[in-house]
Amino acid sequence: MRTRFHEELEQLTGMLEQMCLRDETAIATATRALLETDIEQAEHAIDLCAHVEAMGQDAEDAAVMLLALQAPVASELRRVVTALQLSANLARMGGLCAHIAGLVRRRHPHPVMPDPLRETVSRMGAAAVSMAASAAQVLATGDAEAAAALEGRDDVMDQLHRDLLNHILGPEYTGGTTTAVDLALLGRYYERFADHTVEVGRRTLFTTTGSTEPE
Amino acid sequence: MRTRFHEELEQLTGMLEQMCLRDETAIATATRALLETDIEQAEHAIDLCAHVEAMGQDAEDAAVMLLALQAPVASELRRVVTALQLSANLARMGGLCAHIAGLVRRRHPHPVMPDPLRETVSRMGAAAVSMAASAAQVLATGDAEAAAALEGRDDVMDQLHRDLLNHILGPEYTGGTTTAVDLALLGRYYERFADHTVEVGRRTLFTTTGSTEPE
Numbered sequence: 274m275r276t277r278f279h280e281e282l283e284q285l286t287g288m289l290e291q292m293c294l295r296d297e298t299a300i301a302t303a304t305r306a307l308l309e310t311d312i313e314q315a316e317h318a319i320d321l322c323a324h325v326e327a328m329g330q331d332a333e334d335a336a337v338m339l340l341a342l343q344a345p346v347a348s349e350l351r352r353v354v355t356a357l358q359l360s361a362n363l364a365r366m367g368g369l370c371a372h373i374a375g376l377v378r379r380r381h382p383h384p385v386m387p388d389p390l391r392e393t394v395s396r397m398g399a400a401a402v403s404m405a406a407s408a409a410q411v412l413a414t415g416d417a418e419a420a421a422a423l424e425g426r427d428d429v430m431d432q433l434h435r436d437l438l439n440h441i442l443g444p445e446y447t448g449g450t451t452t453a454v455d456l457a458l459l460g461r462y463y464e465r466f467a468d469h470t471v472e473v474g475r476r477t478l479f480t481t482t483g484s485t486e487p488e
Numbered sequence: 489m490r491t492r493f494h495e496e497l498e499q500l501t502g503m504l505e506q507m508c509l510r511d512e513t514a515i516a517t518a519t520r521a522l523l524e525t526d527i528e529q530a531e532h533a534i535d536l537c538a539h540v541e542a543m544g545q546d547a548e549d550a551a552v553m554l555l556a557l558q559a560p561v562a563s564e565l566r567r568v569v570t571a572l573q574l575s576a577n578l579a580r581m582g583g584l585c586a587h588i589a590g591l592v593r594r595r596h597p598h599p600v601m602p603d604p605l606r607e608t609v610s611r612m613g614a615a616a617v618s619m620a621a622s623a624a625q626v627l628a629t630g631d632a633e634a635a636a637a638l639e640g641r642d643d644v645m646d647q648l649h650r651d652l653l654n655h656i657l658g659p660e661y662t663g664g665t666t667t668a669v670d671l672a673l674l675g676r677y678y679e680r681f682a683d684h685t686v687e688v689g690r691r692t693l694f695t696t697t698g699s700t701e702p703e
Contacts, residue, residue, distance in 0.1 A: 344559035
């Protein structure tokens with residue numbers, strides 16, 4: 274019975290890891306759509322996100338089934354509860370990618386972003402992709418250091434987000450109000466995406482080691 | 489044993505209802521801070537939100553305890569899982585109120601908003617307050633019609649959000665880029681707050697009736 278439980282828990286964790294890898298592809302695709310004003314990539318990102326949402330429902334159902342059939346306790350129960358919570362974080366990450374891709378679609382054939390900000394947005398995109406990859410790694414291996422490193426990378430994301438806002442609000446900005454509003458929302462979507470990866474790392478670490486600090 | 493389970497589930501639902509009522513007070517307080525450029529109300533809203541977050545942790549712990557000690561199955565299990573999910577929605581609602589209040593604090597002693605937009609923001613605030621009140625009612629009574637009505641009111645919120653963006657992006661807007669960015673984020677916070685109340689209604693309804701449609 275316990276072996277069966279561990280097999281099923283491993284399957285569930287595998288589902289979460291797959292969701293996270295799909296989020297990584299989705300944020301990479303949405304960022305490419307944004308930087309290249311590419312409507313096909315934007316549509317593709319939106320499709321990926323719908324898929325992540327469906328995977329989230331499957332993961333939730335699997336977690337509930339595991340609770341019903343195995344009635345785990347103590348740390349095993351905590352791991353299933355965490356899986357439930359993580360499926361919500363991972364589904365939300367997909368939703369944020371869809372928002373980014375949606376902006377590309379709304380402004381098409383015009384670019385969302387003026388050239389001077391491509392560099393900052395491109396770095397935010399790269400940070401988000403790498404954070405999603407690390408979160409997937411934490412899910413796969415329970416690696417405490419990778420989870421802790423996510424928090425450091427979130428500081429980089431926050432700094433990029435501040436740079437973006439400072440640029441929009443600075444005297445040299447001439448991009449107009451629509452673009453400023455788009456960029457403010459865009460910054461918020463990337464920042465939230467990153468927050469969720471940190472949450473994935475932190476919660477996974479907590480259930481693996483019972484602590485939110487690296488050992 | 490089953491009676492004990494129902495008592496504890498009722499307590500847990502009561503905790504969620506209290507969180508939701510606290511969110512209602514927090515969004516009312518944050519909106520007042522915003523409309524009156526009142527730093528004390530802003531600080532008070534931020535304190536309320538910290539309290540909601542702590543309540544969320546308590547609710548989560550109570551749900552895990554219930555799963556551990558009572559090992560519920562079928563619809564009873566689904567209700568505890570829903571309670572876990574709702575505690576995350578309700579905590580996030582508090583976080584969004586803190587973001588609104590944070591904007592007031594950041595711009596103080598200046599108002600966040602120019603006078604022509606007070607009416608729209610005031611209506612968004614009123615809609616959010618009433619949606620939180622309805623969500624608390626759904627939690628307290630499992631009222632399917634109140635849950636369904638939340639979706640209709642969310643359409644009103646979406647329309648107000650569009651009005652706000654159209655105003656900022658329209659030719660008559662003269663408020664400057666900082667204010668445009670603040671208002672775009674503000675609109676997003678209210679809209680997300682409303683989305684969470686709809687989610688609370690929908691999930692509660694689903695566990696009460698097994699359907700997301702009113703009977």
